[in-house]
Amino acid sequence: MAxxxxxxxxxxxxxxxxxxxxxxEDNQEIFINSKNDRSVQYTTLLEELAHYDTGSGEIIDQDSIEKRKQENLARSIAFTEAVPLTGLVNCFFQGIWSAPEIADYFDITTEFLMKAIENYRSKYGLVFQYHEYIFDLNRCVNITRIG
Structure with missing residues (x-):
């Protein structure tokens, strides 16, 4: 926000x-439902910032393919902001392996983490290389350092 x-x-x-x-967008304002817990507010904020950046317009009603595409794009951006691959590598080095532990590390819900992992699966496949690491997303996250 800063x-x-x-x-x-x-x-x-x-x-x-x-x-x-x-x-x-006209008022350059983002509203967040404060009835949700902090981790949900955080991930919602990331998604709303992505909507703001992509200029999605009013897409509350998902009544067209274009609106659904805009929603999916904003969610994808939020997933990669909240759970960056470099952060997953940090978890690897700190011995953080279980989904609840990884979610705690990123201060997100386990449900959001699993959606973020699914987002990476759809972008890169189940196994892919990122820098000097092999990511295996068959089950949650398994990382192997190359060399």
């Missing part, structure tokens, strides 16, 4: 329960 001080952030209980966040 890096994006051109945006007004409002944490509010006035949003409906089914709505975690909302962007008003």
């Amino acid at each position: 890096e994006r001080d051109n945006i007004n952030y409002t944490f509010t209980t006035d949003l409906p329960n089914h709505l975690s966040g909302l962007v008003y």
Whole structure:
């Protein structure tokens, strides 16, 4: 948020329960549902920033292919921001292996972590190389250092 001080952030209980966040691009404002726990607020904020950056417009109703594509793009960006591959490598070096431990490391929910891993699977496949590491995403995350 400090890096994006051109945006007004409002944490509010006035949003409906089914709505975690909302962007008003014209006012450069992001609303976050403060009824959710902190980790959900964090991941919602990342997704809403991605919506803001991609200029998605109003896509609350997912009634078109284009709106669904915009939603998927914003979620993909949020997943990679919240769970970067370099962060997973850090988990590897610290001996953090289980999904709940990895989620705690990133301060996200286990559900969000699993969606982030699925996002990497769809982008790169089940096994891929990242720098000097082999990522095996067949089950959660397994990393092997090359050399």
